[in-house]
Amino acid sequence: MLVLLSAVAVFSGLLITVSSQIDQEERIVEKQAFGNEPVKIKAIKINKKDVAAGKKFSGADDWLNGIRVTVENKSEKNVNHVSVLVVYARAENDEASKEAPFGDSITYGVSPFRKSSAPAQVQAIPPGGSVDLFLSEHTYNENNLVLKRLKYTKSIKKIELTVEEVGFEDGTAWSKGQYWEPDPSNPGQWLRPEQKIGGASPGKFFFAKSHTMQR
Secondary structure: OHHHHHHHHHHHHHHHHHHHHHHOEEEEEEEEOOOOOOEEEEEEEEOOEEOOOOOOEEEOOOOOOOOEEEEEEOOOOOEEEEEEEEEEOOOOOOOOOOOOOEEEEEEEOOOOOOOOOOOOOOOOEOOOOEEEEEOOHHHHHHHHHHHHHOOOOOOOOEEEEEEEEEEEOOOOEEEOOEEEEEOOOOOOOEEOHHHHHHHOOOOOEOOOOOOOOOO
16 A cells, blocks of 8 residues: 555656646747947846846746846936836747737836826936836736737747836936937927927927836
């Protein structure tokens, strides 16, 4: 009887080990950059472990649940908003592989491009300071439903991270490679600093914000 119980225990342990190994697959996180970002992606954590961008690692199907991205302010001004775009790459064998990939944002603070009567209730990030952005379990589950609807394969193998927006405490902003200032004559519109040089009539720009979710 004792021998039989031992055999069952060994067999059960073997099944758990095999199941765990099957669930682990190669994953990768890539970083994209515009080159003039006022903040940089400093670190990435998956399941509380540091992951190097551009290097493959093993992870289960739920590896994106709780992902943390540390960003560092490398500008000379206080930052009160950061948005990092997370793009879910499609697998090569995805039936909709030619379709545009799904992307969502993880954020800190309130976007300066979003009309809001309430001030951002966050502590400003000083020059050289850093903050963690993370994907909540609720948003992770919501995104999984979207991915399923968009006919993604069940297991995501690769994501791409890009600093998307930065808001400064002085009211100016950076987005997708461009610096912006509020147009004092037209609330809700924005100007590039160079548009005011030379006394010429400044061009106007209305920022059409892509969908992001406040964390």
